[in-house]
Amino acid sequence: MTQDCIFCKIVAGEIPAKLVYQDEQVTVFHDIDPRAPVHVLIIPNRHIASLTAVGDEDAAAVGRLLTVAGQVAQLTGVAETGYRVTVNVGRDGGQAVYHLHAHLLGGRRLSWPPG
Ligand code: AMP
Ligand code: ZN
Numbered sequence: 001m002t003q004d005c006i007f008c009k010i011v012a013g014e015i016p017a018k019l020v021y022q023d024e025q026v027t028v029f030h031d032i033d034p035r036a037p038v039h040v041l042i043i044p045n046r047h048i049a050s051l052t053a054v055g056d057e058d059a060a061a062v063g064r065l066l067t068v069a070g071q072v073a074q075l076t077g078v079a080e081t082g083y084r085v086t087v088n089v090g091r092d093g094g095q096a097v098y099h100l101h102a103h104l105l106g107g108r109r110l111s112w113p114p115g
Helices: 006-011 056-075
Strands: 019-022 026-030 038-044 083-086 102-106
Antiparallel strands (some): 038 102
16 A cells, blocks of 8 residues: 555545445445545555556556446446546646556436536
């Protein structure tokens, strides 16, 4: 675990989160500041700072992350109406937490392109 990483602490159960799903590779929990009726975060359990830092050794975890995203969309009831899976990267991408995470947003019509 990387010290002072809030998402590592959620994976470890050291700070509370509304967990949706967890397995040996990924953890899914509700975003604390939801921007849509469904807004969950899907993260690898192992600390990876951003998409840019993903290496070949992370392929299984990143594949699992996307697989679980589709399953959680079904679980949360947005699979039929549609949803968006977004990874913000770096300053211009609006990344605030430097532990890789995918946002899953749904339950309302999402505009395109994002602001
Ligand atoms: P990003 O801007 O892509 O780095 O997104 C970070 C997201 O993490 C934001 O949508 C925050 O609302 C969310 N967030 C930050 N701290 C927590 C927390 N303790 N529990 C759940 N979500 C969080
Ligand atoms: Zn971390």
